[in-house]
Amino acid sequence: MTQQIILATAALFGGLSVVFGAFGAHALKKILSTDQLQSFEVGVKHQMYHAIVLLVLGLTPKYTSAPIYWCFTIGILxxxxxxxxxxxxxxxxxxxxxxxxxxxxGGLLLVSGWLLLLIHAF
Structure with a gap:
C-alpha cells in the first residue's frame, strides 16, 4: 500500500470523525437519547483513534503494510x-x-490490525 493512499484514507476518516462528532454533539443531541448519543460517540472515537493510527502508519514507511491498512480501513467502515x-x-x-x-x-478487524502491527514490529 502506498503512503499517499494511507495518508489520504487517514485524512478522510479523521475529517469525517470531526464532522460526525460535531453532528452528534449539536444536531443529534436534540433527537437521540443519552444511550444513543453515547453509542454514536463510541463510533466517532474509534474512527478517530484508527484514523490517527493510519496517519502514523502512512508517515512510517517501515509499517506501510497492505494487510494492516485493510484491517484498519475495513474495520473502521x-x-x-x-x-x-x-x-x-x-x-x-x-x-x-x-x-x-x-x-x-469490524471490531475484530480493528483488533486484527493491531495484532498484525505487533507481528510486523518484530
Missing amino acids: LFSFSIYGLVLSDAKEKKLRFLGPITPI
Missing part, C-alpha cells in the same frame, strides 16, 4: 459506520437490525 447506522435508524424507530452483527466483525 464496519465498526463505526454500523454503529452510526444502528443509532440513527433506532432514533427513527426503524432499527436496521442486520447491522448489529456487522459491528463486532
